[in-house]
Amino acid sequence: MKSFAVAASAAIALLLPSTGVRAEEPIKIGFAIAESGWLSNYDSAPFKAAVMKIEEINKAGGLLGRQIEYSVMDTKTDQARAATVGAQLVDGGVDMLVVSCDYDFGAPSALAAKQAGKIAFSLCAADPKMGVQGVGSLTFTANSAAQSEGIAIAEYAQKKMNLKSVYVLEDLTIEYNKSACAGFRAAWAAGGGQETILGNDTFKNDDPSIASQITRLKGLAKQPEAVFVCSFTPGGASAVRQLRAAGIDLPILANTAMVDNYWLNAVPGLKDFYLPAFMSLYGDDPRPEMAKFLESHKARYGEPPVSSYAVLGYSLIEQWAYAVEQAKTTESEAVVGVMNSFKDQPFTAGPTSFTDQLHIQVDRPWLIMKVENGSFHAVEVYRNSFKPDMKLLFRVGQ
Amino acid sequence: MANIVQVLVDAIALGSLYALVALAIGLVFGVMRLVNFAQADYITIGAYALVVPTASVTPPLLLGALPAAVMIGGVLLVVVVLALLTERVAFRPLRNSNPSTLLISSFAVSYFLQNLVMLIHTGRPKSVGIGQSLANAVEIGGVRVPGVQLLTMVVTAGLLVALVLFLKRTPLGVQMRAAAENFQMARLLGMPANRVIALAFAISGLLSGAVSLLLTIQTGTLDLRMGLMPVVYGFFATVIGGMGSLPGAALGGFLVGVASVLLQTYLPADLRPFRDAGVFTLVILILLVRPQGLIVTSAAKERV
Numbered sequence: 001m002k003s004f005a006v007a008a009s010a011a012i013a014l015l016l017p018s019t020g021v022r023a024e025e026p027i028k029i030g031f032a033i034a035e036s037g038w039l040s041n042y043d044s045a046p047f048k049a050a051v052m053k054i055e056e057i058n059k060a061g062g063l064l065g066r067q068i069e070y071s072v073m074d075t076k077t078d079q080a081r082a083a084t085v086g087a088q089l090v091d092g093g094v095d096m097l098v099v100s101c102d103y104d105f106g107a108p109s110a111l112a113a114k115q116a117g118k119i120a121f122s123l124c125a126a127d128p129k130m131g132v133q134g135v136g137s138l139t140f141t142a143n144s145a146a147q148s149e150g151i152a153i154a155e156y157a158q159k160k161m162n163l164k165s166v167y168v169l170e171d172l173t174i175e176y177n178k179s180a181c182a183g184f185r186a187a188w189a190a191g192g193g194q195e196t197i198l199g200n201d202t203f204k205n206d207d208p209s210i211a212s213q214i215t216r217l218k219g220l221a222k223q224p225e226a227v228f229v230c231s232f233t234p235g236g237a238s239a240v241r242q243l244r245a246a247g248i249d250l251p252i253l254a255n256t257a258m259v260d261n262y263w264l265n266a267v268p269g270l271k272d273f274y275l276p277a278f279m280s281l282y283g284d285d286p287r288p289e290m291a292k293f294l295e296s297h298k299a300r301y302g303e304p305p306v307s308s309y310a311v312l313g314y315s316l317i318e319q320w321a322y323a324v325e326q327a328k329t330t331e332s333e334a335v336v337g338v339m340n341s342f343k344d345q346p347f348t349a350g351p352t353s354f355t356d357q358l359h360i361q362v363d364r365p366w367l368i369m370k371v372e373n374g375s376f377h378a379v380e381v382y383r384n385s386f387k388p389d390m391k392l393l394f395r396v397g398q
Numbered sequence: 399m400a401n402i403v404q405v406l407v408d409a410i411a412l413g414s415l416y417a418l419v420a421l422a423i424g425l426v427f428g429v430m431r432l433v434n435f436a437q438a439d440y441i442t443i444g445a446y447a448l449v450v451p452t453a454s455v456t457p458p459l460l461l462g463a464l465p466a467a468v469m470i471g472g473v474l475l476v477v478v479v480l481a482l483l484t485e486r487v488a489f490r491p492l493r494n495s496n497p498s499t500l501l502i503s504s505f506a507v508s509y510f511l512q513n514l515v516m517l518i519h520t521g522r523p524k525s526v527g528i529g530q531s532l533a534n535a536v537e538i539g540g541v542r543v544p545g546v547q548l549l550t551m552v553v554t555a556g557l558l559v560a561l562v563l564f565l566k567r568t569p570l571g572v573q574m575r576a577a578a579e580n581f582q583m584a585r586l587l588g589m590p591a592n593r594v595i596a597l598a599f600a601i602s603g604l605l606s607g608a609v610s611l612l613l614t615i616q617t618g619t620l621d622l623r624m625g626l627m628p629v630v631y632g633f634f635a636t637v638i639g640g641m642g643s644l645p646g647a648a649l650g651g652f653l654v655g656v657a658s659v660l661l662q663t664y665l666p667a668d669l670r671p672f673r674d675a676g677v678f679t680l681v682i683l684i685l686l687v688r689p690q691g692l693i694v695t696s697a698a699k700e701r702v
Contacts, residue, residue, distance in 0.1 A: 038521035038622070172671050202670050206627040208415060208613055211408035211547065212662040218542065219401050234523035234624070238617035245533040245544055262455040266525035266618030306455060 026069040027062075027330055029054065029317075030089030031098045032109035033123065037077025042101040045306050046123040046142075046313025047072075049293075050098060052300050053317035063321050064328065075100060079108050086112030086120075095330040096121060096320055101143075101309065103127035103134070103175075110135045119332050121320060124312045126176055128393045131359030138332055140339065140354065142316035144361035146176045147183030147392055149255045150230065152276040152366045152384040154187040157226060157253055160368075160382070161274070165196045166253070167217055167224040169239065171231035173205035180255040181230040182395055187386045188228075198224045205235030214246045226250050232257035237266040244270065256366075259308055261375050268374075276366030278308050278349060280378040285367060287381065289348050315349035322347070362387050403541050405663050411547035413655025414554035415612060417648045419632030420639065421561065422605035424647030427636060428578035428695075429598045430493070432500040436484055437606055437632070439511035441625030444477040444610030448526050449620065451518045462528045469528070474607035481603030482596055484511075489599075490592070512622060521622055529615035546616045553608055558648060561601070565644070570597060578642060578695070631655070634677075638684045640691025649692060654681070 031050075033043040054068045062068065073089055075082040082100065086109030089097055097113040099106035101124040110120035114136045122130045122139070126146040131139055157163045166188060170181045188197055198220060201213045217227070227250050229239055236258050243252065244267055254275040261282070264270060279290040281304050293314060297305050305311070319339065327334040339359075344351035350364040365383035369376045391397050419437070426434050448462035448469070461472040488507045492500055532545040565571035570593075576584040577594050585591050606625075613624060632647075635654050639646030654677055661676040669676075684692065 038516075041520060041522040200667055202667075204627075204674070206621075206623060208628055209408070209412050209547075209616060211411065211544070212405065212659045215401070215404045215408055215542075216663065219404075234525070234617065234619035234621040237523070237525055237619045241533060241618040242544070242616070245546075246535050246542060263523065263525040263619065265456065265527040268527045268530050 024066045026067045027064070027324075028092070028094045029068060029070040029096050029098060030086075030092065030094035031070060031072040032075055032082060032086040032089055032112075033072065033098065033100050034077045034105065035072065035074040037075075039075075039077040039100055039102060039105055042307075042309065043123060045310040046101060046316070047098075048301060048313070049297065049305060049310040050123070050313035050317045052296060053314045053321075055300070056296070057317070057321055063324055064330075068321075075105065075109065077105065079105055082106070083108035083112055085109060090116040090118055094118065096335075098123060098313075098316065101125060103130050106130060107135050110139045114138050117332055119320070119335060121316050123316060124309050126360075127179065128358065128360045132357055133394065137356070138336060140359040142312040142319070142349065144364050144366075145183075145388065145393055146179035146255070147186075147388045148362050148364070148384060149276050149366070150180040150182065150184030150228075151187035151386050151388060152382060153228070153253045153255070153274065153368075154184045155191060155384050155386060156276070156368055156382050157228075157251075157274070158188065158191045160380075161226075161251065163225045163251065164192065165198050165222070165224045166226045166228055167198050167220070168200045169210075169213060169217075169227060169229045169231075170200065170202050171205050171229075171235055171239075172202050173235065174232070176257065177230045177232065177255070179395060181228075182392060183388055184228055184230065184253075184255075186388065186392050187384070190386055198222060203231075203235070203239065205231060207235065210239050210242050214242060214248070217248065218246070224250065226253055228253040229258075230255050233263045234266075237263040240270065240273065241267045259369065259376065264371065264374055264376075270371045270374075273371040274379070275369060276382070277369045277376070279311050279367055280369060280376065281305060281308050282375055282377070284378040286378060287367075293348055311349050315347045315352075318347050319345075319352060357390075358393075360393075362393070405659065407541055407543055407547065408663075409656040409659035410652070411544075411550050411655075412659050413652035414550045415609065415628065415651075416631045416635055416655040417651025418550075418554050418557065418605050418609050418612075419628045420635035420647040420651035421558070421644060422602040422609070423629070423632050424636045424639070424642065424644050425598050425602045425605075428642045428644065429574060429581065429595055430489070430500070431497045431642075432489060432504060433633065433636075434489075434602070435501075435504045435629065435633075436488075436507040436511060437602065438623075438625035438629035439508050439515070440477050440481055440603060440606035441610045441613065441628065442515060442620075442622060443480055443511060444473050444607045445526075445614045445620050445624060446515055446519055447473050447476040447610075448528060448614060449519075449524065453518075453520045455520075455522050455524060457519075457524060459526065459528075462526055470611060473611055474604055477607035477610060478600050478603035480511075481599040481606070485596055485599040490595070493591075493595075515622055519620075519622075524620040525618055526614060526620055527618060529611075530618075532615050533618070544616075546612065549615070550612050553612065557605065557608065561644070564601075570594070574598060631658075631677075634681050638681050638691055640693040640695060643691065643693040643695045646691050646693035646695075653692075 034040040073085040099109040103125045106122045113120035122141040124143040125141040130141040171177045251272040259277045323338040326338045368379040449457040450460045535544040635650030639650030661673045
C-alpha cells in the first residue's frame with residue numbers, strides 16, 4: 001500500500017516542476033485503515049478504489065486547483081491502534097480522515113478526527129452509529145444501513161418474485177446481521193403480514209453444523225416459500241451448503257455480505273439465491289457508470305476489484321470532493337453543510353442523500369443479483385419504498 | 399417420532415466430531431500434561447492444505463484435486479508432520495518445565511501458525527468444493543442423514559476402536575498408557591519418552607486431520623478460525639470427561655455435542671441465542687458434582 005503513496009507523490013513531484021511554482025499547499029486525506037489483520041480484506045478493496053479516484057481528480061487538475069495528497073497508516077485491525085493512528089494522521093494535518101469499513105474498528109479513528117474538528121468518512125460501515133447519533137455530526141459512512149439490505153430483498157421477494165411466506169435464519173455473531181434481519185422482518189411484515197414469517201431460527205457463524213436448525217425448518221407444519229439467511233462468509237456459505245445438501249431447494253434470500261463469486265465453490269450448482277448488491281463485478285451491471293468504474297479499475301490495477309465493496313471507496317472520495325468543490329473550501333463545517341443537503345445526488349455508487357440527522361443511506365437503489373451457473377448475475381436495480389425509522393435503524397424498542 | 403430420531407442423529411453426529419477433537423486434546427494431555435491450543439491450527443492448516451497456498455480468494459485445488467484416497471492421506475500426512483514439528487520445536491525443549499509454561503508455548507505456536515496462514519492465504523475466507531456427493535442427505539426411514547454426518551459417525555467409531563486396540567494390544571500403546579499413568583515411573587522402567595510423546599502428537603495430528611476433512615466436507619469453507627470452536631468445545635469435553643482419560647474425552651465430546659443440539663432444538667426462540675451459555679452451564683454443573691470429571695484416571699487422583 002505504501003508503494004501507492006510513494007508512486008502518487010512521485011507522480012505529483014513530476015507534475016509540479018512542469019507547472020512551475022506550487023500554487024498552494026496540497027489537500028491532505030488520511031487513511032486510518034487496516035492493512036494487516038482480518039479487517040484488511042474488507043478495507044483494501046475500497047481503499048484501492050479510493051486511491052484511484054484521488055488519482056483521477058489529480059490528473060484532472062486537482063480539487064479547488066490543489067493536488068490531493070494522501071497518507072495511509074495501518075490500524076492492524078486493533079481498536080486501540082485505530083485511535084492512535086487516527087490521532088497521528090489528524091495531527092499530521094489531514095483535511096479529511098477515511099476510516100475502516102466497520103463501526104467497531106472505524107469509530108476510534110473517527111473519534112480522533114471529531115476531536116480535531118475534522119470529517120471522518122468510513123469506507124463501508126453499515127451501522128448508522130457511524131454518524132450523527134454515534135460518533136458525531138462530522139462522521140459519515142459511504143455504505144447503506146444494514147437494515148436497508150434486508151428491507152430491499154424482502155420487498156423485492158414479495159413484489160417481484162411473488163413469494164408469500166418466508167423463514168428467517170439469523171446469524172447472531174455480529175450486529176450487522178441482526179440489523180439486516182431486523183430490516184427484513186420489518187419490511188416483510190409491513191408488506192405481507194407478520195404471520196407470513198413462518199419462523200425464526202438462529203445460528204453462529206462458526207457453528208460446525210446447522211443440522212438442528214435444518215431439522216426444525218423441515219419439521220414446520222407448513223413449508224415456507226423462501227428462506228432468508230442473514231449472515232456473512234464463511235458461516236453463511238456453510239449454512240447455504242448445508243441447506244442445499246439437506247434437499248431444501250427453496251429460493252434463498254441473503255444480505256449483501258454474501259455477494260461475489262469467491263465462496264460459490266462451497267455450494268456447487270447453487271441456484272435460486274438472491275441478494276441486494278452494490279454493483280456487479282461480472283460485466284452485466286445495467287448502469288454504465290459501473291462499467292466505467294470496472295474498466296478504470298482494470299486499467300489502473302490490472303484486475304477487477306476483489307470485492308464489489310470497492311465502489312463505495314471510490315464514491316466516498318467522489319462525494320467528499322464534490323462537497324468541497326461546492327463549499328469552495330475544505331473547512332469541515334462548510335463541507336458537512338453541503339453534504340447534509342445532498343438529496344439523491346447522483347454519484348457512482350448511486351443516488352446519495354444525507355441530512356443533519358442521517359449520515360448513512362437508507363434507500364439507495366440496490367442491484368438485485370442471483371446465482372446461476374457458478375456466478376452471480378445482475379437481475380435488475382431495485383429501490384426499496386419502505387424506509388427504516390430511527391427506532392429500526394438503532395434497533396431500540398424492537 | 400421421526401423428528402426425535404432426527405434430532406438424535408443430529409446430536410450424535412455433532413457429538414462425534416467433538417469427540418474426535420477431544421480425543422486429540424486428551425491424548426496429548428495424557429502423556430504430557432499439555433493442553434495444546436495449537437490443535438485448532440492443526441485443523442485449520444489441514445483444511446488449507448486442500449488448496450494451493452496463494453493470496454487469491456479463489457485458489458486452485460492442491461491436495462483437493464487428487465483422488466480421494468491420496469487426498470485423505472495427504473491431508474493427514476500434512477497435519478501429522480505439523481504436529482510432530484511443533485512437538486519437536488516448541489514442546490520438547492520445555493518438557494521439564496511447568497505445565498503453565500507449556501500452555502503459554504502452545505498459545506505461541508497457535509498464534510504463529512494462525513498468522514502464518516494469514517500471511518500466505520490472507521484472512522479472507524475461501525471456499526472449497528470437495529466431497530459434495532458426501533454432503534448430500536440420504537433418507538433412511540423418514541430420517542434425513544446427511545452423508546457427512548454418517549461419515550463423521552463412522553469415522554469416529556472406527557478411529558475410537560482403532561485407538562483402543564492400539565492402546566491395549568501394541569507395546570507402544572501400552573507404553574503410552576503407562577506414560578499417561580505415571581510418566582516418571584514409566585521412564586525409569588525404560589519407556590522411550592521421546593518416541594512415546596512424538597507418537598501421541600502424531601496420533602493427535604491424525605485425529606485433527608480427520609476433523610479437518612470432515613469439517614471441510616460439511617461446511618465447504620476455509621477460514622482462519624475454523625478450528626477454534628471445535629477445539630474450545632473439545633477442550634470442555636476433555637475437562638468434563640476427566641483430564642487425561644481417553645474414554646472420558648470421547649464421552650465428554652458426545653455430551654457437549656448432544657447438549658448443544660438439544661438446546662438448539664428445544665429452547666424457546668427467545669432463549670436460543672444463549673445456547674452456548676447453556677452448554678457451558680452444563681459443564682460447570684458437571685464439574686461442581688464431579689470436579690475430577692466423569693471418568694477419573696488413577697493418574698489424576700494422585701495429583702490431588
